[in-house]
Amino acid sequence: MILGDNQYGKAETHVVRVTKSGARHELKDLNVSVALAGDFAETHMTGDNSKVVPTDTQKNTVFAFAKEPIGEIEDFAIRLARHFVGEFASVYRARVSIEEFGWERIHDHAFVRAGSEKRLTTVTCTDDGTWVVGGIGDLVVLKSTGSEFHGYIKDKYTTLPETRDRIMATSLLAHWRYTGSDIDWRKSFADIRRLLLETFAVKHSLSLQQTLYAMGEAVLQARHEVAEIRMAMPNRHHFAVDLSPFGMDNDNEVFYAADRPYGLIEGTLTRDDAPEPGLAW
Amino acid sequence: MILGDNQYGKAETHVVRVTKSGARHELKDLNVSVALAGDFAETHMTGDNSKVVPTDTQKNTVFAFAKEPIGEIEDFAIRLARHFVGEFASVYRARVSIEEFGWERIHDHAFVRAGSEKRLTTVTCTDDGTWVVGGIGDLVVLKSTGSEFHGYIKDKYTTLPETRDRIMATSLLAHWRYTGSDIDWRKSFADIRRLLLETFAVKHSLSLQQTLYAMGEAVLQARHEVAEIRMAMPNRHHFAVDLSPFGMDNDNEVFYAADRPYGLIEGTLTRDDAPEPGLAW
Amino acid sequence: MILGDNQYGKAETHVVRVTKSGARHELKDLNVSVALAGDFAETHMTGDNSKVVPTDTQKNTVFAFAKEPIGEIEDFAIRLARHFVGEFASVYRARVSIEEFGWERIHDHAFVRAGSEKRLTTVTCTDDGTWVVGGIGDLVVLKSTGSEFHGYIKDKYTTLPETRDRIMATSLLAHWRYTGSDIDWRKSFADIRRLLLETFAVKHSLSLQQTLYAMGEAVLQARHEVAEIRMAMPNRHHFAVDLSPFGMDNDNEVFYAADRPYGLIEGTLTRDDAPEPGLAW
């Protein structure tokens, strides 16, 4: 019997940090998950916890570290991950994942949630290095034209008609691996988000795969601090409703937005001179 | 045995309508639910469906009606509800509820979802009248100061310390009853949303009830087309983390955002000259 | 401006109670929500909380009351509701709603969750009386035959073919009003659940309305402690897949289980000699 890959930690510590400069407040709303790997065979085999950092302590550490200015989530995750690796001999690898929720200001000290879109990071640290992955999740986009799908394989189970015009919609989940850990995270994130949105909007699409590739390519071409980008794009099908039984045509005007099943397109693009991923993923 | 209140219908027909003016497209993203009441005792008691409009037909009707310009959701719901009452002798009352999801333009024909916030309406029609209720849901707001809570009853189960400064956060669900059915819905909704946000932000709060009342009052004072407003405000507790075990103070800077349990404050405000609600609710 | 209906309380206090008789443990897993109404105009209008029982205290009270043997959830809710009304002059009406989650024993002190099905109660108390509503939620049932649907109205939007054989599936939510508050709750619940399941299974169905009615009728006929029953039954559509493009027939064998839209059938049955509902609902 071999104990293989294992890790443990506190997931989803939801911390809100308020920073006050006089009457004007700033807000950080973060969901922080910690996962530690290392010399933990004994707790598995005998229940000896002498090398275990309790997940409750990990939670406390997140809160205590939030007392200092948080800054960008990538930096906050780096500080946390380095702490766990540096402080505890039994911890070989610490991985800290953060979701950041956006808020829009409506007043000096009042805010409204900016939607379901989330900024993401996952930072992995060992004594040998730090790997930073950025990301964005639940970015829901739709284009009402500029999307075709045809020329595919037909077999005896094929019933889908070819189309020269359809709605294309997805909820993007993207993670990208940075080449370093000393980067202008805020600017990088903002640019990547903009590039993803613009390419989705502008690139004429013959398949969701082509759109995914173009979006990744745009990021890698413009942002040299990104070595690799991984994307998952569910195809949120919008089917043109057949209105002919009611004596109406439907020139891509009325759509039924389906829940399930959905296509799911996943792909990775890597810069050809990208450094090795190491423990990033 | 008496058959009491009953209704049936098709819930959650998710229709997306694209309107094209040359290259520039407009998008309506609606989740439509229909509920009919009337002379339906026979299907309950004998399974005789001769007076039943199938829910599948209701769904088709939603799609067919979406072929014409949708306009504001209140008008679309009125047209649908009147159709069911007018067309079918067995239908005494039709109620159409719509959720509208917001999208922000990123291109002539591309959009990004504007968040979880939803615009709502419920329209009820009979031969005798039309009642329109507007609403907003999942409007998540937070103020980082300007909220106190003290002076409450203490009994043997009370452990909550009084506070002169806390975070106040909620996810507002509000429905308001209109006095008529011929109103500038778009402007009314925009103004009500603005009033709700502004009052939440600006009104110094001694209790979530006081905030709720002030928000409703602001709407009723400014918008004379609104007869009544009903609000539900979960208290999304943000607890200041006790950092003293770590030798730190916490001057309302670091908060733990709790999921459950949560306070739930519900209240109704009515204009003193409001017309009778009739079948609005 | 008139302050109309209002209430407030602590929602979703999730309490687990373990009772130990030697090595053999019993488990109660409850989600408790409290809502109080009464003399609370001042907190709304001026923020004067001197008549307010904090929701935090309500939560503490739930936990403290759980120290005593809980018994059936209806009794636990009665004790809690009477406490709030009896203890606090400002509380005119207390309503306590409980969801109970089932667990199956796998060992003296180990259990596995018995599914998503929930036992429900809502108890309302004032100085003048106690009203008890029982219920069941998320009871998902399916019959693979014994269901027809035909003879309905056809109009220009009708495309649904009639059927003499279909799957009928629903997720039942039922609430029933008891005639009193001194009832063998456990036995009553078990019998009602059994009657609902049996009737769903055995009653040949010409419409979901007919099934709903038969289920309610079976309960009212057999359980005289029930005055009224309210049911909501979403029609979880299972559409027979058209396999003819693949040269196959489909004799109600292969179904696509759809998510949305869904039919929603709601109905109430009342015993003709039922006492007035009072504040039960």
Added chain:
Amino acid sequence: MILGDNQYGKAETHVVRVTKSGARHELKDLNVSVALAGDFAETHMTGDNSKVVPTDTQKNTVFAFAKEPIGEIEDFAIRLARHFVGEFASVYRARVSIEEFGWERIHDHAFVRAGSEKRLTTVTCTDDGTWVVGGIGDLVVLKSTGSEFHGYIKDKYTTLPETRDRIMATSLLAHWRYTGSDIDWRKSFADIRRLLLETFAVKHSLSLQQTLYAMGEAVLQARHEVAEIRMAMPNRHHFAVDLSPFGMDNDNEVFYAADRPYGLIEGTLTRDDAPEPGLAW
């Protein structure tokens, strides 16, 4: 720019199969996801779809294959995966994942859902082989004693008190890799489920890691067709409520069931003579 790992397919085709032996019906309720990898660079780079099997066709294939007796989900997934690899030159690897939902019989042709627990499989096929992974998800278990946690590292952020008695609860997600593809799947699954439950219940626990290890060990020791097992166990914290402010003690009787944050323990056990995993994961 290098196109790295990529796959696409139809996710969550929800198919229900009814099999009729006279009046007695059998039910299979499956959620099927397909993912294909292969020679798909062209659709990414140019939108040339000539090697693409549309996800719509994949969905149709699932339905068409469900016309034949489904048998165990592992076999159904094998048939589907082999079809995609065998039929299409561009498909190098097909992965089919299935969730099976349980139903309990209440009648010859009526059923009630058996809970949120799911049986899982993921089958991967190429021309070179077939890899089968079994699994179970959302298996929620709780033990009310027989769990301790102490002897862990204390640092300046540690506040957790040691305990000799606590509730331990989790929602198990387990996947296990089979050594072959010709196995009595039904018996293997039933035995593994039983072993997981029994070990959770009986094994005295000094840490959730120890419990996870013991559960995996029990499976590997008893079921030689299993080469490896991977488990994820969120620690669903049940905190004993401090009743001392109310003058009560709490001898592990009254617990608050917390939602977030939660511990998350993940681990893998492998038989020392296990064959290589190949493309199983």
